[in-house]
Structures are given as structure tokens and as C-alpha cells.
Amino acid sequence: MGSGGKKRKGKREGEGKRKIGRRASKRKVEKNKKATNTRFDKIELIKLKNGIKEEKNNIDKIKKKMEKNQNKKYKKQLKDEKVKVIEKTGDISRRKKLKISILVTTIIFTIFIVRIAWLQFIDGDKLKKMAHEQQSLDRVINPRRGTIYDATGKTVLAVSSTVNTITVNPNNIAKEDKEKVATALSNIFELEYETVLRKVKRNTSSETIARKVEKEKADELRIWMKDNNIDIGINIDEDTKRYYPYNSLASQVIGFCGSDNQGLDGIEAIYEKELQGEKGRITKVTDANGGEIEGEGENYISAKDGNDIILSIDATIQGIAEKYLKEACIDNKCTDGGNITIMNPKTGDILAMAGYPNYNLNEPYETTIEELKPIWENMSETDQVKEMQKVWRNKAVADTYEPGSTFKLITASAALEEGITTTDKEGEFCCTGGITVAGVRIKCWRHYNPHGPESLRKALMNSCNPVFIGIG
């Protein structure tokens, strides 16, 4: 504790010295005090002033803040209001949109329903048929049309010979082969290339290229197909073509056929049902493009040939009748032509029915009239048909006659049977050009140059009216 005693001693000594200095410093202090006070005041003032400034600033800040906040508040309110407006307008437009979309959907569905109903009930059958056509290969086998014989049953007047019909299945011909196929078909069958190409390129299951093609041409195509490795898409089907061995013989009786072997005139048309037979067909189910479906075989229904017909017409008698009719018409300048009908008096069978002018059955659309031949090519099709209709017409059957002249035979037969008259008594009757019956004068057709005295045979030959009225 010795060190503590030393410090206390030192302190006392220091106190003494300070007492002396204290008075002087007291003045100083006071002086300082005064100075300090004024300085202090100034500082304080500045401090205060600064404080006021600060406060003012704060107020300004607060004001600004307040303003800002208020603005913010209003902005927020405004924003809220705007949002509300947007929400409300959105609500309205949403409702509108909903209404519109419901309306649009209803309209679309109605259209769909109407369309479905249309397809189902109105177009249904047509579309079904189209689908069937698209998905099946249907090839017709034509039956052989019945033969027409004369009364002997040996002479053939009309016969069907075998020809070929060429069809293509465009969907089964490869794209790169189409032009090649069209070129070959147009060359072999002498057809226009563009037309054939259009058919080959068509999106269908079957197109007819050529009808009634002779065997040689069909064989040429078969060879080409083999050489070019094309075995599907081109079909060669058997068909028949009508042929008339005697050309114009009994043409107006027999009539002719159209391109589908249908009878258009005469016996060919009247006995169509007997002659035509029943068509057969080859059917085959395919895919939508007409392509083959594996495992689907062909369905073959064979054709049933038509019945033959034997006419009462005798080809020999018919030929004789036609020969002399032609001669008579030319010699007598019969501009209207003529007819001969030969009947078996015992049975009523018609042995010959000749008409002049007649036509070639193998070329029914070509005239046989010499005067028309030079201008034929320049005539319109309508005029040609008009002219042909005149010669197609079987006047012996189609035209009407006064019964008078045909009835003379009955009058004459009755008179002979009753023994009133004989056949060849010269001058038994006399034609004066007419006869009066019940006050009406009936003229002979040659009233301008009356027949005068004549036998029954001559009266028949002359078709003399007054003679038969007299016998009656």
C-alpha cells in the first residue's frame, strides 16, 4: 500500500498550485463564459433554424408524402374502379360472347344435322350406288342374241358373231403407265389419243375404250399387254355383233340393232324379249380406289343366250319378190316405191314381204338410194335420219289402205263359188268409167280412159271398181 501514500502527497502539492491559478482563470472563465454563451446562442440559433428548416422540410416531405399517398390512394381507387369497369365490361362481353358462341354452335350443329339427314335420306340411295360402283368391279357379259332364220329353218337372216369390248379400270393402272397405255390403245383401235388418255386418267373404276372390236385387234392388244407386263387394268370382254348375211334381203321385215345389241326396228325390235337373252356379270369387291382386296374372289354369273326365231318368210321367194319389185318400180318410175306381199292362201303365212326402196341391214345409217348418195355426206344428221326412216318403214304393215281393192278377191271368190260368173269369158263385163249406186256415182280409177269390155280375170288385174260393184 506504499504507492497509494505517495499519490496522495503529490495531489496535495498540486492543489496548492491550482488555488493560485484559480482566480485568474475564474475571470477568464467568466469572460470565456460570456463568449461561449454568445457563441452557444448563435450555434443554438443556427441549430434551431436548421431544426426549423428540417421540420419544414419534413412537413413538406410529409405533405408531399401525404399528397403522394393520397394520390396513391386515389390512384388505387381509380385503378380499383377501372378494374371494376373492366370486370363489368368483361362480364358483359363474356355474356355476349357466350350468347354468340351458343348461337354459332347451334347453327353449326343444325347445319350438320340437316346435312346428315340430307346425305342419309335424300342422297342416300345415290351415294350407296356410287359407293358400290367405286368399291366393286362390275363387268357385264353380253348374252348371244338369238338367230333369225327363214321359213326353211336353214337360211340365216340375222346372226350374232363374237367380237370384243375393251374396257379399262383407271384405278388399277399405275400412274407411270397411263400415257403408255393410252398410246397403245389409241394406236391399236385407231382412236384419238387425248380422248383415250382422259379416260385412262379418270378416277373411276371402269371406262369403255372400244366396242365391237374384231378378234385380230383384241389379240394385238393381248400381245402388247404381255410384252409390257401389264396384266391388270385392261379388260378384253367377249361381246356380240349383229351380222346380216343377205344385207338388204327382207330388211324392212327384219329390222336392225343398236350398239348395245338392242333391237331398234322390225322383228329385232318386236321380238326383243325373245332374242336378247339375259346378261351375265363378273362382280368383284375392291377397295375404294378400285384396287384388289386379297382373298376376295370373282363372282361369275354366266349369261343366258337369247332364243332363235324362225320366220314364215322364205328367203328364196323373198329374193324373187324383191328382184321383180325393184324392176317394176324402176320401169314404171314409181317415185313412192312399192310393196309386194306373198301369202300362203292355205295357212295365211306371209312368204314374202318386199318393199322398195330398201336398205342394207349391216349399214342401216347409209342410204341405198342412188340420187341421195352424192349429197349424203353433206346432209345434216337430222335429214339423213329422216331419209332413212322412209326406207326403214315397212309400208306393207305400217301404212293403211282402202279395204276396197283387197275385198275384190272375196267378191270374186263368192261369185265363182256360186257359179254366177266364170274366170275368162271375154266381154262378160264392161267398164264405162263409173257406176251409180243409190244416186252416188262411184268412179273406176281409170275413169278418164275406161277399161271397156273385160273378163273377170282382167277385171281383177285392172282392179276395176264398176265390175265388182256389178257382181255384188
Ligand SMILES: [Zn+2]
Ligand atoms: Zn274400169
